[in-house]
Amino acid sequence: MEELRFEENSVLFGNDPTEGIVAAELAGRFVRLLIRDESGVRFKDDPFHPFILLENSDIISGCGISVEMEPLAGNASFRFLARFRDWHDCLAARDFLAKTTGISPSHPSATYLFLNDPVHQHLLLTGKTLFKGMEFDGLRRLALDIETDCAPGHDFSNPSREEDRIVSVALMEESGWSAVLSGHELSERQILERLTTLIRERDPDVIEGHNIFRFDLEYIRIRAARHGVKLAWGRDGSEPHFHPSRFTVAERIVDYPRCDIYGRSIIDTYFLVLLYDVSARELESYGLKQVAAHFGLAAPDRTYLAGEEIAKTYREQPELLARYNLDDVRETLAVSRLLSFPYFLQTRIFPYSYQNIPVRGNATRINALFLREYLRQRHSIPRPGSGGEFAGGFTAIFEQGVVGPVVHCDVASLYPSILLSYKLSPEDDELGLFLPLLADLCRFRLAAKKLAREATDPSRHEYFQALQRTFKVLINSFYGYLGSALHNFSDPRLAGEVTRIGRELVQKIIAELQVRGARPVEVDTDGIFFIPPRIVASPETENALVREISALLPEGIDLEADGRYCSMFSYKMKNYALLDYQGRVSLTGSGLRSRGMERYLREFLHEMIILLLQGDDGKIEQIASDYIIRIREHRFDINWLARTETLNESPATYRQKVRQGKRNPSAAYELALASGRDCRAGDQVSYYVTGSAKGVAAYQNCKLASDFDPGKPDVNVPYYIDKLQQLKRRFSSYAQREPSLFD
DNA sequence: AGCTGTGGCAGGGAGG
DNA sequence: CCTCCCTGCCAC
Numbered sequence: 001m002e003e004l005r006f007e008e009n010s011v012l013f014g015n016d017p018t019e020g021i022v023a024a025e026l027a028g029r030f031v032r033l034l035i036r037d038e039s040g041v042r043f044k045d046d047p048f049h050p051f052i053l054l055e056n057s058d059i060i061s062g063c064g065i066s067v068e069m070e071p072l073a074g075n076a077s078f079r080f081l082a083r084f085r086d087w088h089d090c091l092a093a094r095d096f097l098a099k100t101t102g103i104s105p106s107h108p109s110a111t112y113l114f115l116n117d118p119v120h121q122h123l124l125l126t127g128k129t130l131f132k133g134m135e136f137d138g139l140r141r142l143a144l145d146i147e148t149d150c151a152p153g154h155d156f157s158n159p160s161r162e163e164d165r166i167v168s169v170a171l172m173e174e175s176g177w178s179a180v181l182s183g184h185e186l187s188e189r190q191i192l193e194r195l196t197t198l199i200r201e202r203d204p205d206v207i208e209g210h211n212i213f214r215f216d217l218e219y220i221r222i223r224a225a226r227h228g229v230k231l232a233w234g235r236d237g238s239e240p241h242f243h244p245s246r247f248t249v250a251e252r253i254v255d256y257p258r259c260d261i262y263g264r265s266i267i268d269t270y271f272l273v274l275l276y277d278v279s280a281r282e283l284e285s286y287g288l289k290q291v292a293a294h295f296g297l298a299a300p301d302r303t304y305l306a307g308e309e310i311a312k313t314y315r316e317q318p319e320l321l322a323r324y325n326l327d328d329v330r331e332t333l334a335v336s337r338l339l340s341f342p343y344f345l346q347t348r349i350f351p352y353s354y355q356n357i358p359v360r361g362n363a364t365r366i367n368a369l370f371l372r373e374y375l376r377q378r379h380s381i382p383r384p385g386s387g388g389e390f391a392g393g394f395t396a397i398f399e400q401g402v403v404g405p406v407v408h409c410d411v412a413s414l415y416p417s418i419l420l421s422y423k424l425s426p427e428d429d430e431l432g433l434f435l436p437l438l439a440d441l442c443r444f445r446l447a448a449k450k451l452a453r454e455a456t457d458p459s460r461h462e463y464f465q466a467l468q469r470t471f472k473v474l475i476n477s478f479y480g481y482l483g484s485a486l487h488n489f490s491d492p493r494l495a496g497e498v499t500r501i502g503r504e505l506v507q508k509i510i511a512e513l514q515v516r517g518a519r520p521v522e523v524d525t526d527g528i529f530f531i532p533p534r535i536v537a538s539p540e541t542e543n544a545l546v547r548e549i550s551a552l553l554p555e556g557i558d559l560e561a562d563g564r565y566c567s568m569f570s571y572k573m574k575n576y577a578l579l580d581y582q583g584r585v586s587l588t589g590s591g592l593r594s595r596g597m598e599r600y601l602r603e604f605l606h607e608m609i610i611l612l613l614q615g616d617d618g619k620i621e622q623i624a625s626d627y628i629i630r631i632r633e634h635r636f637d638i639n640w641l642a643r644t645e646t647l648n649e650s651p652a653t654y655r656q657k658v659r660q661g662k663r664n665p666s667a668a669y670e671l672a673l674a675s676g677r678d679c680r681a682g683d684q685v686s687y688y689v690t691g692s693a694k695g696v697a698a699y700q701n702c703k704l705a706s707d708f709d710p711g712k713p714d715v716n717v718p719y720y721i722d723k724l725q726q727l728k729r730r731f732s733s734y735a736q737r738e739p740s741l742f743d
Numbered sequence: 744a745g746c747t748g749t750g751g752c753a754g755g756g757a758g759g
Numbered sequence: 760c761c762t763c764c765c766t767g768c769c770a771c
Contacts, residue, residue, distance in 0.1 A: 243744090244744080245744065245745075246744065246745060246746090247745090248745075248746060250768090250769090251767075251768075251769090252767095253745090253746090281768095281769075359745095360745095360746095361745090361746060361747060362747055363746080363747040363748090364745090364746075364747085366747085389749090390748085390749080391749075391750095392748070392749030392750055392771090393749070393750075393770095393771065395749095395750060395751075395770090395771090414771090476747095476771095477747060477748095478747095479747085479748075480747030480748050481747060481748090482747090482748085483747065483748040483749085484746080484747050484748070485746095486745090486746060486747085487746095487747085490747090492748090495747095495748070495749095499748090499749080524750090524751095524770060524771060525749090525750090525770080525771045526771070527770095527771080571752095572751075572752065573750080573751055573752080573770095574750075574751055574752075574769075574770050574771080575751080575752065575769090575770090588769085588770070589751085589752075589769065589770070590751080590752055590753070590767085590768045590769040590770080591751090591752050591753065591769090592752095592769095593768095593769080594752085594753075594767080594768055594769070595767095595768075595769095596753085596754080596767055596768055596769095597753090597754095597768095645766095645767075646767075646768095648766075648767075661757095662765085663756095663764090663765060663766075664755065664756045664757070664764085664765065664766085665755095665756075666755075666756090666765095666766080667755090697755085697756075698754095698755070698756090699755085699756085730753095
């Protein structure tokens with residue numbers, strides 16, 4: 001066994017608990033790993049290209065831990081991962097770290113500090129202590145928000161001018177402690193110094209803010225550098241580390257300057273809101289005020305100030321600005337309390353820090369579970385495969401237009417159930433972890449669900465609800481994990497097998513429904529809308545029909561009835577509207593409820609569909625002409641006419657692509673470029689179309705919604721009327737009455 | 744530097 | 760007009 005020594009008296013440590021593990025591709029022999037300096041460790045200089053699992057390592061000196069290398073079992077390409085010499089050293093290191101950093105071993109950022117901690121390994125597969133440990137309420141959470149003197153429209157990302165200074169900083173804890181640092185009493189330098197002192201004194205575990213990465217911290221970094229103020233915010237007195245990073249939420253990519261503070265976690269409520277809305281899809285805006293109002297967290301006497309009023313308010317009514325600033329941090333704490341808890345829980349499950357849990361994808365987190373257990377068992381880890389394409393779920397539309405009554409049934413947890421009941425696991429999983437892990441997680445989820453149901457205390461109920469939802473997402477990600485090309489145990493061929501079985505099962509269900517006289521309407525992957533046969537007209541008989549078909553399916557595959565509707569407007573695949581027996585309407589699909597659609601069109605469409613569902617088509621024409629009059633008379637607020645688009649790439653990338661003919665010009669990017677502001681991927685732009693003809697190119701005739709002057713409305717009236725009429729025409733053919741009524 | 748997948752609808756622009 | 764391609768958004 002060859003021993004590998006780090007610099008004398010040094011130990012690996014970092015905010016990400018899988019740190020300390022350095023995997024080297026050995027090419028048949030052991031290599032020496034080079035650990036270089038005391039800043040954020042990067043191993044890229046190593047000639048053998050060691051594969052670094054963990055990021056943002058720091059070396060702190062003072063503890064004599066060395067690292068050995070030894071062969072691992074199996075034939076996978078990564079032969080070894082460094083580990084601490086023995087368990088005793090590992091514990092000693094932990095004690096040492098606890099003493100020097102003030103982070104207790106039970107703290108979320110320390111829980112999985114050591115990958116080869118057999119206690120924590122055990123937890124994963126038995127779950128014994130999953131419900132124990134540190135409480136969320138035990139965290140010291142500090143919300144931070146800054147206000148600046150930056151003129152409206154001026155480039156926030158480069159606040160280099162004297163007058164762009166920070167004029168107010170608010171801090172607050174849920175305990176009620178708060179502070180406002182005002183430019184009327186302190187110079188900017190003093191504000192930054194006082195902020196540093198307060199952070200040291202309050203010693204938060206978590207620093208929270210809304211858009212804190214992209215705005216507050218970045219702004220503070222630049223201003224502190226200007227004054228030469230040392231931001232000694234770390235628990236070891238070190239300064240924050242910044243580096244560019246990106247965060248993906250569904251199809252959206254957000255560029256942000258990542259910030260790491262030694263011994264603390266940073267939680268950006270803006271990111272949590274983005275994650276929340278992936279499944280909820282209900283937020284109009286991701287701004288703090290709108291989000292707080294949406295969740296009912298805004299105080300009734302909350303102070304509101306428009307962005308461009310801030311500098312003026314600072315000068316003329318400083319106490320008003322302070323109130324506004326404090327209201328911001330208060331709302332940040334409330335939004336965080338609402339949304340961050342599930343991520344806190346996950347720090348006990350995954351070997352990632354509290355700060356990193358929300359920014360890692362599901363598959364990456366699952367991968368970490370596998371790595372941890374393989375390392376514990378000293379087994380080698382396969383190199384990620386090359387990927388591969390495979391077909392997805394079965395989707396079909398059998399009937400279009402307004403139909404009813406309609407019943408919805410779906411296969412409970414289709415893909416996880418297929419994996420478990422057909423016993424499918426990835427090819428390279430030599431230790432056979434995949435299925436036991438999935439089965440364990442399913443058992444945990446059911447246990448948590450049961451506890452949630454039985455809980456009498458509302459806070460315990462919410463706790464277990466959050467827990468079971470966390471598990472649900474995790475369980476559903478196992479299939480997605482298989483399909484990715486990036487992870488060590490992925491297996492796209494198997495993912496294809498899972499979807500193939502899923503397609504067969506759903507098609508069998510459709511056939512059985514038809515045999516029994518039901519008419520399928522719309523099918524997507526695991527759920528079917530159908531018109532029941534006439535004799536099936538009560539919830540009881542509908543359930544019986546579904547149960548009868550469920551009994552024909554393999555063990556472990558369960559079909560459930562999960563909704564009944566008096567009327568359904570079946571528009572296109574993945575696009576439909578439902579009217580339930582309580583008179584509630586829901587719209588589904590990008591064609592019916594896309595946020596990319598202008599507000600006035602969305603509202604018009606909504607009204608039109610309600611009429612279709614109620615068989616009241618005759619009123620559509622009247623509503624359309626009302627809308628047209630409102631457009632003509634400029635009675636719509638500009639935000640109802642404007643489109644809001646998310647920039648999914650940086651404007652610079654966009655410009656390059658347009659020049660190379662790789663993409664078409666687009667209004668939102670053109671405006672972002674023209675505004676001179678430094679826009680990043682993930683920013684949103686609201687614009688409207690100008691001009692006087694309906695056929696104009698939007699990218700040449702557009703203005704930012706914020707530049708709209710109600711006194712001189714220059715919206716392109718024919719353009720907006722035409723869009724409304726096109727929309728009406730698209731739906732007119734689905735009306736039950738004569739289409740001629742519509743044109 | 745980091746990343747779960749496939750499938751479907753609509754808008755906008757370019758070019759025939 | 761139409762088709763093609765890209766992008767954005769959404770369902771599952």
